[in-house]
Amino acid sequence: MAAAVPTITLNNGVEIPQLGFGVYQVPPEKTAETVTTALEVGYRHIDTAEMYGNEKGVGEAVARSGIDRGEIFVTSKLNNGFHRRDDALRAFDQTLADLGFDYLDLFLIHWPLPGIDVDFVETWKALEEIYAGGRCKAIGVSNFQAHHLRRLFDETEIKPAVNQIEVHPFLAQDDLRAFNGEHEIITEAWSPIAQGKVLDDPAIVAIAERLGRTPAQVVLRWHIERGDVVFPKSSSRERMAENFALFDFELETGDLAMLTGLDRGERTGPDPDRFNYIP
Numbered sequence: 317m318a319a320a321v322p323t324i325t326l327n328n329g330v331e332i333p334q335l336g337f338g339v340y341q342v343p344p345e346k347t348a349e350t351v352t353t354a355l356e357v358g359y360r361h362i363d364t365a366e367m368y369g370n371e372k373g374v375g376e377a378v379a380r381s382g383i384d385r386g387e388i389f390v391t392s393k394l395n396n397g398f399h400r401r402d403d404a405l406r407a408f409d410q411t412l413a414d415l416g417f418d419y420l421d422l423f424l425i426h427w428p429l430p431g432i433d434v435d436f437v438e439t440w441k442a443l444e445e446i447y448a449g450g451r452c453k454a455i456g457v458s459n460f461q462a463h464h465l466r467r468l469f470d471e472t473e474i475k476p477a478v479n480q481i482e483v484h485p486f487l488a489q490d491d492l493r494a495f496n497g498e499h500e501i502i503t504e505a506w507s508p509i510a511q512g513k514v515l516d517d518p519a520i521v522a523i524a525e526r527l528g529r530t531p532a533q534v535v536l537r538w539h540i541e542r543g544d545v546v547f548p549k550s551s552s553r554e555r556m557a558e559n560f561a562l563f564d565f566e567l568e569t570g571d572l573a574m575l576t577g578l579d580r581g582e583r584t585g586p587d588p589d590r591f592n593y594i595p
């Protein structure tokens with residue numbers, strides 16, 4: 317039996333499991349089966365998005381699992397075409413309907429889209445309304461830079477509970493993570509193993525060999541020890557289990573700094589200051 321996943325308390329008191337399972341690029345027709353396997357392995361936190369097209373599969377797996385809804389933390393995200401208030405409210409209803417849930421644990425603005433003609437402050441106010449309605453336990457943002465967050469602090473009521481951003485050893489994001497932390501916003505690290513790109517790095521391989529672990533476990537453990545929330549994606553049961561076995565070992569002195577020192581500002585995904593894509 318794997319050691320228990322710790323939880324982190326969000327700024328409104330809600331508890332989130334620090335390790336979850338991400339379903340980006342899991343094909344819709346395979347999602348129910350993949351999430352069923354993840355739940356069998358032990359994951360109790362699933363990260364999806366309307367943009368991924370697979371919310372129905374996530375909901376199906378949760379329903380079929382027989383596990384209490386209250387024991388599974390599910391996050392979804394507002395898609396880019398729905399930033400206007402009325403569209404955001406409707407999109408949230410659609411997300412709940414597709415998941416087959418009567419509440420969501422965490423709902424995020426997926427991207428700030430600073431170049432479109434809808435101000436993300438309007439979008440955030442819509443999420444505040446959704447939160448006030450009681451069908452979502454926490455609200456947050458994704459891909460927000462410090463300057464986007466400052467506008468929310470100045471112009472709206474509720475602080476985001478999380479900021480989900482790209483973080484891995486090639487993009488350590490220490491400034492933005494520190495900024496999140498100063499404002500009681502939990503950092504969630506997306507693409508935590510850079511979609512596999514960091515796993516051949518000789519420094520990471522060397523630490524893994526010394527600890528008798530895999531490179532993926534070493535990198536995921538680095539995130540955990542830095543206090544971020546992670547949800548690696550995998551399609552195979554073996555890798556899901558490998559990525560879940562993070563709580564029966566620790567990095568050694570110097571390993572944390574060594575991994576952070578690999579930072580080279582390298583994104584695998586878009587730059588949030590330039591990304592304005594609407595599907």
Ligand code: NAD
Nearest residue numbers: 338339340363458506507508509510511512532548549550
């Ligand atoms: P990831 O860093 O989790 O890497 C996933 C890929 O790495 C898999 O496809 C697999 O090929 C490989 N892999 C997984 N485990 C492995 C292992 N143990 N050994 C070797 N290779 C392994 O990348 P991701 O899926 O992009 O990110 C994780 C989650 O983050 C997503 O599923 C999604 O939920 C979220 N995400 C959010 C955003 C956003 O804009 N908010 C963007 C991207 C991803």
